[in-house]
Every structure is written in C-alpha cells, then in structure tokens.
Amino acid sequence: xxxxxxxxxxxxxxxxxxEGPATDDDADTDHAIIVDGxxxxxxxxxxxxGVVAIDDVSFVVERGQTLGIVGESGSGKSxxxxxxxxxTPVDAGSVEVLGRSIVGANPKQLRSWRSEMQIVFQEPLxxxxxxxxxxxxxxxxxxxxxxxxxxxxxxRVDELLAQVSLATDLGARYPHELSGGQQQRxxxxxxxxxxxxxxxxxxxxxxLDVSVQxxxxxxxxxxxxxxxxxxxxxxxxxxxIRAVADRVAVMYLGRLIEVGPVDxxxxxxxxxxxxFLIGAELSVNPHVKPAAPVVQGEVRGGExxxxxxxxxxxxxxxxxxxxxxxxxxxxxxxxxxxCLVVGNKHxxxxxxxxxxxxxxxx
Amino acid sequence: MTDPQLSVxxxxxxxxxRRTSTAILHGVDLTLATGHMHGLVGETxxxxxxxxxxxxxxxxxGGRVTAGSVTFGDQDLLAKTEAEMxxxxxxxxxxxxxxxxxxxxxxxxxxxxxxxxxxxHLDLDKAERxxxxxxxxxxxxxxxxDRVAKAYPHELSGGMAQRxxIAMALVCGPSLLVADEPTTGxxxxxxxxxxxxxxxLQKRITLSVLIITHDLGVVAQYCDTLSVMSEGRVVEDGAVxxxxxxxxxxxxxxxxxxxxxxxxxxxxxxxxx
Numbered sequence: 001x002x003x004x005x006x007x008x009x010x011x012x013x014x015x016x017x018x019e020g021p022a023t024d025d026d027a028d029t030d031h032a033i034i035v036d037g038x039x040x041x042x043x044x045x046x047x048x049x050g051v052v053a054i055d056d057v058s059f060v061v062e063r064g065q066t067l068g069i070v071g072e073s074g075s076g077k078s079x080x081x082x083x084x085x086x087x088t089p090v091d092a093g094s095v096e097v098l099g100r101s102i103v104g105a106n107p108k109q110l111r112s113w114r115s116e117m118q119i120v121f122q123e124p125l126x127x128x129x130x131x132x133x134x135x136x137x138x139x140x141x142x143x144x145x146x147x148x149x150x151x152x153x154x155x156r157v158d159e160l161l162a163q164v165s166l167a168t169d170l171g172a173r174y175p176h177e178l179s180g181g182q183q184q185r186x187x188x189x190x191x192x193x194x195x196x197x198x199x200x201x202x203x204x205x206x207x208l209d210v211s212v213q214x215x216x217x218x219x220x221x222x223x224x225x226x227x228x229x230x231x232x233x234x235x236x237x238x239x240x241i242r243a244v245a246d247r248v249a250v251m252y253l254g255r256l257i258e259v260g261p262v263d264x265x266x267x268x269x270x271x272x273x274x275x276f277l278i279g280a281e282l283s284v285n286p287h288v289k290p291a292a293p294v295v296q297g298e299v300r301g302g303e304x305x306x307x308x309x310x311x312x313x314x315x316x317x318x319x320x321x322x323x324x325x326x327x328x329x330x331x332x333x334x335x336x337x338x339c340l341v342v343g344n345k346h347x348x349x350x351x352x353x354x355x356x357x358x359x360x361x362x
Numbered sequence: 363m364t365d366p367q368l369s370v371x372x373x374x375x376x377x378x379x380r381r382t383s384t385a386i387l388h389g390v391d392l393t394l395a396t397g398h399m400h401g402l403v404g405e406t407x408x409x410x411x412x413x414x415x416x417x418x419x420x421x422x423x424g425g426r427v428t429a430g431s432v433t434f435g436d437q438d439l440l441a442k443t444e445a446e447m448x449x450x451x452x453x454x455x456x457x458x459x460x461x462x463x464x465x466x467x468x469x470x471x472x473x474x475x476x477x478x479x480x481x482x483h484l485d486l487d488k489a490e491r492x493x494x495x496x497x498x499x500x501x502x503x504x505x506x507x508d509r510v511a512k513a514y515p516h517e518l519s520g521g522m523a524q525r526x527x528i529a530m531a532l533v534c535g536p537s538l539l540v541a542d543e544p545t546t547g548x549x550x551x552x553x554x555x556x557x558x559x560x561x562x563l564q565k566r567i568t569l570s571v572l573i574i575t576h577d578l579g580v581v582a583q584y585c586d587t588l589s590v591m592s593e594g595r596v597v598e599d600g601a602v603x604x605x606x607x608x609x610x611x612x613x614x615x616x617x618x619x620x621x622x623x624x625x626x627x628x629x630x631x632x633x634x635x
Contacts, residue, residue, distance in 0.1 A: 072549035073549055209405040209406050210576060210578070211405060214619070214620035217623065217626050218626050218629070222629075225633040238550070239579075239623050242623070243623035243630070244627075279554070280551045280554040282577070282580055282582065282583045282584075283579060283583070283622075284582045284606060286582045286602050286603050286606055289583070294551075294558050298522070298552060
C-alpha cells in the first residue's frame with residue numbers, strides 16, 4: 001500500500017474538523033480500504049430530488065481485519081458495498097481499495113482489479129449461473145483473470161473445493177442440486193479463486209438456516225486467518241457482526257452514526273440508535289434480557305431532515321439536534337459517534353419511558 | 363397449570379404426489395396452556411409450519427393427516443368439515459403469516475378487508491363493524507387509525523402492515539393466535555416492536571399464542587414453553603428456561619450453539635493471538 005499513508009491523512013483531516021486528530025494517526029497503518037466523504041443519491045429522473053442512499057460516509061478497514069457494517073432497511077449499507085467495488089457509481093467522495101482509486105476508474109481497470117477484490121452476495125443460488133456446473137462456476141474467474149488451463153486449472157478448482165469443505169464429486173453438480181449452505185460455499189470458492197486480498201460479504205448468511213449460517217461464518221473466519229483476508233461484512237444482524245467483525249460501523253438513513261471496535265461499541269454504545277439496535281438483539285439465554293427499551297416509530301423515507309437523521313425517533317432529542325447533522329465525535333480510542341450526547345451519561349430507558357408518555361398524550 | 367388451550371397428540375401427516383406419498387410429520391405432540399405463548403422452533407424442513415397448517419386445517423394440496431388428534435378447547439379440530447373449519451379460522455383462531463404484504467389483499471383498503479372478515483363471522487351492522495375495526499387498529503398500537511383504515515396494503519410500511527394483519531387476526535375475538543414467522547423479514551427494531559405488541563395483547567385480551575419461528579432468540583425472550591422440531595419430530599419440549607438453559611438433546615444443544623455464535627468469536631480471537 002504505497003499511497004495509503006497519504007489517504008489516511010486526508011481521511012483524518014476530514015474527520016478531525018473539530019475534534020483533533022483521529023486515532024489512527026499511525027501513518028504506517030496498513031489500510032486495505034479507505035472510504036472518504038462518500039455520497040450517493042439515486043434519482044429516477046435527472047433533476048429529481050431522488051433518494052439519498054449514502055450521505056457523507058467515511059471509514060477505513062485495516063488489512064487482515066473485518067469491518068462490519070450494520071443497519072436496517074434503507075440504511076445504505078448494501079449501497080456502500082456496491083460503491084466499494086465500483087458496481088454502483090458514486091456522486092462524490094473517494095474510495096480506495098488496495099491503494100487503487102475506484103472512483104473514476106474505467107470499466108476495464110475495474111475488471112482487472114476485480115481479481116483482488118471480490119464480493120459474496122446474500123442469495124447463494126441467484127449468484128450462480130444455473131447452466132454452469134459447480135466446477136465450471138469456480139473455474140470461471142480463473143479463466144477470466146489467469147492463464148490457468150487444463151490440468152493446472154482442474155487442480156486449482158479441486159484445491160478451492162477442499163478449502164470451502166466441499167467434496168470433490170460435488171463439482172459435477174448443478175447449483176440447484178446443492179443445499180443453500182453448499183451453494184454459498186461455491187460462491188465463496190469462486191470469490192477465493194483468484195487469490196483476492198479484499199472480500200466484500202453482503203449479508204452472506206442471511207438466507208441460510210441457523211446451523212448452516214454458523215458453519216459458513218466459521219468457514220469465513222478460518223479462511224481469513226489462513227489467507228490474511230480483509231473483509232467488509234454487511235449485515236443486519238448484530239450477533240453475526242459480534243462473532244466475525246473486529247470493528248463495527250452503524251448506519252442509519254445513509255449516515256454513519258457510530259464506528260469503533262466491536263466490543264467497545266456493543267458494550268458502551270454512544271448513539272441512542274445503536275443502543276436500541278443492541279436492545280433488539282434477542283439472546284438465546286432467557287436470563288439475558290434486552291439491554292435497551294423498545295424504540296418507537298419506524299425509519300421514515302421522504303424528505304430528509306436538516307438535522308440528525310434519527311432525531312424524529314430519538315427520546316433524547318434536543319432543539320440543537322434538528323439544526324444540523326451532528327459530526328462524528330470521539331468517545332474513546334477509535335470509537336466515534338455522531339450524537340450530541342457523546343461522552344455525557346444519559347438514561348435512555350428513562351427518557352424512552354417519558355417520551356412514550358408525552359407521545360401518547362399529544 | 364390451567365387447562366390446555368390446544369393439544370396435539372401423535373400427529374402424522376403425509377403429502378401425496380401423483381405416484382408417491384411422503385411422510386412429513388411422524389407423531390407430533392404439542393401442548394399450549396391457556397394464556398401462554400408457545401414457540402415451535404426448527405430449521406427449514408423440520409415440519410414446524412406443516413404442524414401449524416395441520417392445526418388450522420390449511421394443508422397444501424395432497425396433504426393428509428393420517429393419525430393423531432388436534433384438540434382446541436373441547437373441540438376435535440380434525441373431525442371438522444372444511445366448512446366448519448372456516449368458521450373456526452378467523453373467529454376462534456386468528457392467524458398471522460410471515461409476509462404481511464401477501465397476507466393482505468392488494469385491491470381492498472384495510473377497513474374493507476377487516477370488514478369482510480367480520481361479516482363472515484359476526485352479525486354486526488355497519489356502524490358496529492366500523493367501531494370494531496377502529497378499536498382493533500388502536501389495540502395494535504396504530505395511532506393514526508383514520509389513515510391506516512383507508513390505506514391500501516402497498517401504502518403501509520412492513521411494520522405497519524404486520525400490525526394491520528394482527529388487528530385483522532384479532533378482530534373477531536379469537537382465544538388462540540397462530541403466528542407463522544410473524545417477524546421474519548422485518549427489521550430488528552420493528553421485530554421487537556411487534557413481539558412486544560403480541561406479548562402485551564396476550565395479557566390484555568387473554569390470548570394464547572402459538573408462534574412458529576426459526577429464531578431461538580424470539581423463543582428465549584418471549585415464549586413460556588417451546589417445542590424443538592427436527593425432521594418431522596419434536597426432539598425436545600418444555601418450559602423455555604429449562605430447555606434453553608439445560609437442554610438434554612444433542613440437536614437442541616447444537617441449535618443453541620449455532621444461534622449464539624459465541625464459539626466463532628472465541629475461535630477468531632484465538633487465531634489473532
């Protein structure tokens with residue numbers, strides 16, 4: 001990563017407008033992914049207001065680590081994944097993966113870089129061509145990106161099948177003949193084929209059964225340790241994020257509202273929405289009760305608020321929240337949240353109870 | 363312990379295709395006490411949804427119960443004709459399914475759909491029907507009743523549509539609610555809103571709830587009792603605390619481990635050392 005140092009600095013500068021330098025001031029830190037000031041609005045027609053999918057999102061992912069992006073429908077998390085690989089053009093901001101600027105790259109460049117940056121999608125069957133046998137599906141990226149052919153190619157496909165724990169004879173099957181878990185293993189093998197450094201995982205286990213989900217996540221963790229892979233994991237499920245990610249970024253209506261080490265964010269959340277999201281994670285231990293009250297209301301589309309995107313549903317809302325979008329503020333080392341209450345003790349449960357009362361009274 | 367609201371004994375179900383017949387359920391037993399919430403949990407193909415469909419008499423084509431009994435209060439549901447079951451469904455037993463958008467008819471607004479349900483079970487005049495619809499929309503936590511009553515399904519968010527479906531399931535005053543994956547596909551915070559709603563309704567209107575889910579967390583946090591199903595059989599059942607904190611069956615243990623995912627985290631952290 002020859003030029004990542006430069007971009008880490010510009011990223012810090014962006015973050016530090018009023019908070020001083022961000023924590024990753026070590027210029028040697030090896031960032032596989034640097035996203036800075038990303039904006040994306042989807043418009044049905046030119047000139048229309050459109051839907052803001054990503055609004056000024058910045059983050060970095062260290063080489064060999066996993067950043068989990070968590071959020072609910074409409075948070076923009078999947079759009080971030082697509083922008084990262086150049087599958088969706090961005091409106092503004094920069095995206096660097098492995099030192100290459102994705103924004104402004106031409107399709108030919110993107111194609112040639114794709115051997116190093118891969119993606120696994122949510123629906124394992126829909127990601128596979130029904131006419132390709134497993135073996136051909138896994139070999140396809142090798143035909144495109146390498147000059148492996150014949151026996152060499154066959155050996156590499158065998159090796160990949162073994163790496164994702166699929167029996168060699170499954171190679172002769174068609175995707176519809178496999179279980180959901182096996183199909184997703186084929187997608188992972190395809191992603192691994194060209195020896196990438198970065199893999200974007202967009203809800204890789206959301207459509208799988210509980211026990212299969214655990215097996216696939218376990219495989220992903222093993223592969224990361226074995227090959228030093230960098231993951232960007234998109235998920236709606238905090239349990240998955242907690243198990244697999246080193247750091248977590250929480251998104252809400254296109255804004256990144258909190259980011260930091262997984263343990264830190266999930267035990268000491270600073271943003272009220274993060275706290276509500278943690279409260280919605282239902283433990284399989286009946287003694288472990290939800291840590292937060294139930295949040296009222298729903299994500300609203302339509303006109304974007306000029307202030308905080310969560311203010312409408314927030315029990316801690318103050319007048320200042322409606323005035324301007326809160327910037328990310330440092331809560332502790334490497335942990336930032338875009339909320340005015342950062343660093344101040346607050347009683348979300350008490351405020352939520354009161355909020356509900358006044359809500360019903362009005 | 364109160365009398366069971368619902369009792370299923372030795373239920374066997376087969377689904378016949380043109381030539382062969384496949385056994386789907388192999389002697390399922392299930393007991394739901396009055397006022398309780400019972401979780402029927404299992405993975406794809408475990409037979410949890412087929413058990414629920416057998417109870418309410420909504421079997422897929424070719425489906426046939428070959429043995430067992432389903433007792434609801436003092437009624438033998440398997441002895442009823444299809445016409446009699448239509449009387450039971452929607453009146454004494456309310457039903458909620460996974461996707462609220464497909465459970466609602468797209469061409470009618472919420473008020474008219476709920477009105478049709480009432481008309482088919484209760485003898486009420488228009489004013490009484492309207493009052494009952496409004497009352498039930500408020501019951502499920504909908505504040506802007508006027509808007510939602512006149513809304514078509516596509517105009518509602520997923521969470522709001524599921525509230526409307528629950529209101530429709532309850533509008534004729536059932537004592538049992540059968541909910542098949544009622545929160546799957548909803549966002550986490552909305553899922554919790556809906557589960558809290560079902561729990562509060564259960565207390566307010568004395569409702570027994572049978573909830574079918576793949577999510578052990580839902581069962582752990584909201585149910586009193588549960589049955590764990592696998593391959594058409596109940597592998598373990600009982601009070602939620604005893605089964606989830608001290609499971610006896612291997613399958614249950616595996617399901618708990620796989621749901622919690624803590625071991626993956628431990629493995630990952632060990633590899634980073």
